[in-house]
Amino acid sequence: MIKQHSQISNMCLGIFDLAVISAAWYGSYFIRFHFFPALNGQLPTPHEVLTNLFLVLLIAFLVLGGLGLYRPRRDKSFLLELAGLIKASLLTWVITTSILHYAFNTLFTRGMVLAFLPTMMAGLILERSLFRSFLRFIRRRGWNLRHALIVGTGRLGQRTLLQLQRNSWTGIRVAGFVDVQPHDDRREVRGIPVVGSVQTLRQLVDQLNVDCVFVALSTQQGDHMKDVVDHLEQTAVDVRVVPDLYLSRFPTGVSVSQLDGLPILSVRENPLVGWAGLYKRIFDLFGSAFGLLLFSPLMLAVALRIKFSSPGPIIYRQRRVSYGGKPFDMYKFRTMKIDAEAAGPAFAFKDDPRCTKVGKWLRATSLDELPQLFNVLKGDMSLVGPRPERPEMLDRIRAELPAFPTRLKVRAGLTGWAQVNGYRGRTSFKKRLQYDLYYLNNWSPMLDLRIVMTTMMKGFKHPNAY
Numbered sequence: 001m002i003k004q005h006s007q008i009s010n011m012c013l014g015i016f017d018l019a020v021i022s023a024a025w026y027g028s029y030f031i032r033f034h035f036f037p038a039l040n041g042q043l044p045t046p047h048e049v050l051t052n053l054f055l056v057l058l059i060a061f062l063v064l065g066g067l068g069l070y071r072p073r074r075d076k077s078f079l080l081e082l083a084g085l086i087k088a089s090l091l092t093w094v095i096t097t098s099i100l101h102y103a104f105n106t107l108f109t110r111g112m113v114l115a116f117l118p119t120m121m122a123g124l125i126l127e128r129s130l131f132r133s134f135l136r137f138i139r140r141r142g143w144n145l146r147h148a149l150i151v152g153t154g155r156l157g158q159r160t161l162l163q164l165q166r167n168s169w170t171g172i173r174v175a176g177f178v179d180v181q182p183h184d185d186r187r188e189v190r191g192i193p194v195v196g197s198v199q200t201l202r203q204l205v206d207q208l209n210v211d212c213v214f215v216a217l218s219t220q221q222g223d224h225m226k227d228v229v230d231h232l233e234q235t236a237v238d239v240r241v242v243p244d245l246y247l248s249r250f251p252t253g254v255s256v257s258q259l260d261g262l263p264i265l266s267v268r269e270n271p272l273v274g275w276a277g278l279y280k281r282i283f284d285l286f287g288s289a290f291g292l293l294l295f296s297p298l299m300l301a302v303a304l305r306i307k308f309s310s311p312g313p314i315i316y317r318q319r320r321v322s323y324g325g326k327p328f329d330m331y332k333f334r335t336m337k338i339d340a341e342a343a344g345p346a347f348a349f350k351d352d353p354r355c356t357k358v359g360k361w362l363r364a365t366s367l368d369e370l371p372q373l374f375n376v377l378k379g380d381m382s383l384v385g386p387r388p389e390r391p392e393m394l395d396r397i398r399a400e401l402p403a404f405p406t407r408l409k410v411r412a413g414l415t416g417w418a419q420v421n422g423y424r425g426r427t428s429f430k431k432r433l434q435y436d437l438y439y440l441n442n443w444s445p446m447l448d449l450r451i452v453m454t455t456m457m458k459g460f461k462h463p464n465a466y
Contacts, residue, residue, distance in 0.1 A: 010070050013131060014061065020123040021060050021092075025053050028115035052100060059099075060092045060120075067091075081128060089121040135171065147175045149204060151228055152216040153189050156244050160216045161190055175208045180217065180224045198224055201231040216242040272410050272443065279445060280382060287383045287452070288376035299370050302333055302362065309358045312338045315371055320388035322412040327391055328380040331371035335359025372414050384448045385413025386436040387424070401429055407436050417447075420454040 064070065067088050069081070097113050148164070150157045157177060164172050176195030187194050196204050205213070213235075215228055232239050272280055292299075303314045316334040319327050336354045355363065362368040375381040381388065386407040389397060418424065418435035439447070 013128075014064075014070060016127050016131065017064060017124060018057050018061065020127045021057060021120055022053060024116060024120035024123045025056055027119050028112050031112075031115045031119070055099065056092070056096050059095050060088070063088050063092045063095070081132075082125060085124050085128060086121060089117065089124060093117045093120070146170075146172050146211040147208065148172050148212040148214055149176055149178050149195070149201075149208070149210050150174055150192075150214045150216055151178045151180075151198065151201070152218070152221065153177045153179050153194060154216075154218050154221070156218055156242055157214075157216040158190055160214050160242050161192060164214075172212065175210055176204070178204065180221050198227050198231065201228065202234050205232075205235045205237055210237060212238040212240065214240050214242055216244075218244045276443070280448070281379070283445070283448060284376050284379075284382050288373045291370075291373045291383075292377070295370055295373070298367070302367055302370070305358055306334055310337070310356045319391055320412065321391050321394060321408065322380060322388050323408065323410060325408050328375070328388075330380070330388060331374055333362055333368040333371060335362050335368050369414065376414060380411070382411040382413050384415060384417075384439075384451045385410050386416055386439070387419065387432075388412030397429060401433050407433070407440075410440065415451060415455045417451060420451055420458065 067084050069084050069088060093116065096116075100113075150160055152160075161174055161177075164170065164174060174192050176193050177189050178201055179194050179197050182197040182199060195208065201213075204210075213232060215225070215232075217224060217228070306314050312334055314334060316332050316336075317329040318332060320330040321327050335356060336352075336359055337356060359368070372381060376383055416436065417439040418432040421435055423432045423435055
């Protein structure tokens with residue numbers, strides 16, 4: 001059931017959006033023709049500006065509505081809304097400028113048109129963030145709340161409850177649990193009462209005046225799904241299904257798409273495809289080039305010290321595995337004796353006798369890894385990502401951690417989220433994997449930048465680096 005104040009809230013939001021866009025339209029006019037009067041030339045008349053404003057508002061309203069920015073989705077995070085606002089602003093701007101310049105041949109200077117885009121985008125983002133803050137404020141005081149039932153008292157149902165409680169900004173409060181089997185005695189799950197069974201679901205929706213039902217049944221309870229759907233079809237509540245797909249086996253983010261009306265859950269996708277992959281490659285190219293330029297004097301000094309301190313090559317090539325499970329030669333400054341792995345590959349350990357005197361210092365300061373900037377420049381590695389592993393160790397790691405191959409969906413990194421959080425060297429593989437999977441789930445340009453900056457600020461020394 002959609003309550004009246006939800007419609008009023010969305011109507012107010014639409015009015016605020018149009019007011020902000022109107023202010024941005026007139027603001028861009030003011031910026032162009034009052035801040036830069038020397039470039040005025042022939043000015044659009046106030047009547048022309050007002051007339052075209054109606055066209056702008058119509059286009060903006062259709063675009064915002066078409067992108068779903070007026071749907072009452074309380075479980076949508078602000079980041080998703082932010083992405084929608086940026087997309088809507090760009091689309092509105094492109095359509096508006098195209099129509100005004102080509103279809104209507106209207107007199108508008110480039111300065112005003114260019115000023116309109118950032119003004120509109122900044123205004124909408126600020127307005128929507130203030131609107132959300134206001135909603136959070138009133139929801140903390142018990143207003144504008146929505147009440148929900150959770151069908152399923154097992155692990156998945158309890159996880160749904162905890163997520164709703166943790167994200168209280170949604171304003172969704174759980175009124176009770178619904179069990180798949182009838183119970184004579186009333187009981188609680190995590191402090192929330194079990195209000196009935198599936199057989200009484202329709203009556204519970206009416207009695208408790210709930211707005212939404214979360215269906216969180218395990219795969220073992222799948223035979224009850226038909227009964228749940230049959231009962232909910234006779235109500236007007238919003239229904240959301242929390243799928244139990246053994247998501248612990250698929251730790252990367254789950255996305256939903258449609259193929260000609262067929263809903264598809266994507267549980268394994270490369271998070272760095274499309275524009276994200278292009279951005280990351282550009283970031284790697286510029287970052288590695290800058291790093292090589294910055295550290296070239298230090299790298300030259302290290303190379304000379306290795307050369308004159310022990311026999312053998314300066315650069316050591318070691319086979320590692322990166323994107324897609326493909327092996328590559330990773331470059332490092334040589335830190336061990338020439339015959340260090342004559343008895344077979346093995347992890348380095350503290351006071352390893354195979355290390356040279358210079359090598360111990362290089363490993364302790366992580367300076368031995370600076371040549372990997374060439375790997376980043378070549379495209380074998382990335383500046384940020386999971387650390388690459390040796391092919392000889394893969395079978396052992398896979399046996400202990402079945403989810404490990406998920407790390408291979410992105411390029412290995414010179415530094416990473418696990419490393420800046422203290423998990424490097426001979427530390428727990430399980431913990432490192434957890435941090436690597438967090439990076440894959442939450443990747444963003446800002447996270448990459450944060451990891452690089454943290455690496456630089458903390459320095460290269462680490463107690464587990466040996």
